Amino acid sequence: RKEVEQDPGPFNVPEGATVAFNCTYSNSASQSFFWYRQDCRKEPKLLMSVYSSGNEDGRFTAQLNRASQYISLLIRDSKLSDSATYLCAVILLIYNQGGKLIFGQGTELSVKP
């Protein structure tokens, strides 16, 4: 089983729609959580960190549910420019090995006019 799993996608939505991505992680030792955006196989760019209390940045809201071991990303009022691949990432702390940064396989979002 993969350590971090995401919805397979792709998601095709009209402009203005609300879209939600979910991501589950298997290891309860996971410490920090993130959402990244990636365009056309360029390097991933940090979209937002995910805090236990949930956090919002404009049209983007991220939530963490430690009990169920999943994180989510909600995009409201989606724009054409939101079209990209969204990756969740988790830092897994390993005793004596530091922190591994593991990514989900990514979910492609296509926003249509």
Added chain:
Amino acid sequence: DAGITQSPRYKITETGRQVTLMCHQTWSHSYMFWYRQDLGHGLRLIYYSAAADITDKGEVPDGYVVSRSKTENFPLTLESATRSQTSVYFCASRSGTAIGNTIYFGEGSWLTVV
């Protein structure tokens, strides 16, 4: 400019050849990572390093070797390249594991093994 740089950016090599992808960061970040990205698999961790002279395997380490003699460099070597290692390789660095510590990615190295 300070940053994280990868070289070469594009490489074509033959099966069986040894290839080294270089990664250099100028921030003295303790953590560095190597990923490969293939369609349908997202970013998969190959190796990572928590500090100089400390390296550990990730999800897909077979066929790869890393070293970290200096904090700023983290080369990835394919000892005998195979076609299945055709991929885009991303290097990344981070100053620690705290959630506020940003991860920086290089622009990627596109490797084709023929």
